[in-house]
Amino acid sequence: MGDTDSTSGAPPRRPAADRLPGSWGARPTGVPATVPPPYLPLGFLAAAAVGLVACGVAVALVRTSATTDPTADPVVAAVHLGVLATLATGILGALHQFTPVITGRPLRSVRRGVATLVTWVLASWLLVAGVAGGYPAIAALSGVLALLAIVLVVTNLAGPLRVAGKGAPVLGLRLSLVGAVLTSLLGMTFVLDRRESWFGLSGHADVAMGVVGLVAWLGVTYMGVAQKLWPMFLLAHVPTRRPVGTYAVSLSFAGSTTLAVGLGWGISAAGVLGAATLAAGVAAHVGSLLIHVRHRRRGVDVYLVVTLTSAGWLVPAAGLGLASELVVGSHHHVGVALAAGALAAVGGWLLEALVGHAHKVVPFIVWSMLRAWGVAQGPAGRPLMFSDLYNATAFVASYVTTTLGIAGLCAGLASAVPALVATGGVLLALSGLVTAANLAIVPWRLAHTVATRATGPAVPPSPGHDLVASR
């Protein structure tokens, strides 16, 4: 990247012919042509951090009803601060960043991506306001906005995802779009039902929505994208190509949608078949992670610990889900509490993965952004590194608060102990604050202190950057 402008420190502007529509025209040299501008994925991730803090606070506030009646409106609102304002928002950010990277094709439109961000964040928060405040019209509007946001996502990503021969990651991303459509249609039906009272929604229907949203959409996205991220971040070269990643995304999608049908319509054969298929898909996902861990060339670090802990939440999720199904007929209240704990554990799997990967992905994106602004050196005057862009101790703090927060929430819901639920909520809010501060404040201060003296020599692109960009 020996192309820094000697007067401003900023890399030269790219020729117009090199600027693909739907991509970042001002990217520095060395960054692939298809990536979107940094503000798009970073906007989603910042909104997700705000969602996590709000979710933690809301969970602490509804601790008693969460243990006595998990389907009460204030609890539904807190749940959606977690699943929509945090997890889905973060995963949508990942979809907009990684679809172009994985497929080698840009988004159809960056503006459409921004419209998705605004529409989705509005939908998430309006649902919370409509449900918590008892305004069915506002909840209905949120359903329309959520569906609109997903239509925008599909039309933006469908083109790049037509690419052939990219294996499990692209299959996962395609299935995830189907999962997103199904989830938003279910959400639309649920919010309209609140207004029109077409049918009484059972607890099983609520769990069905949780399974489709958390697994068929968000989980399958993570499973697919992980097939690209694990080799990069673990420096793992798996010698023989195995279809285990393909099994993970396809079986998990098929299993979760079949399970949801079984739960929603009370068809026990579909429930059992779906659960067994889903278990096989999850086993393939965990197996693939273990294969990557075995072939990694990087030692034990926080990223590895976070990624393994994330997968570990699938064990209590399965155990609590099974226990719930076994006891709900005879001890309804206990069964409902165990189901709530199981869903919290599934959410924990995704949240832990989101927090861990944010500490890898955000520095990559911010590095490119700072380079485009002409920041060439880190605080010590050496070439700017990814590790300059966050504090490693704060990453550990994020890991600890996230893990203990999920543990408190899971245990508190499953055993119906409000104090544990509240502790989990407070820790999750803390985790959102620490993560956001670590990933935003450190680069922000660096940009300010270094930009003024950043006319130093050009920095070669880091090998890690090439990896995230092109593999």
Ligand code: HEM
């Ligand atoms: C990733 C996406 C989603 C997930 C994981 C999810 C999950 C859940 C869960 C677990 C419940 C039960 C909550 C409880 O009983 O405390 C629920 C209920 C509900 N969800 Fe969602 N949801 C998602 C998306 C949406 C969307 C997009 C909407 C509409 C905008 C929506 C509207 C509702 C409503 C209205 C209820 C309450 C239904 C009732 O009256 O029982 N959800 N959802």
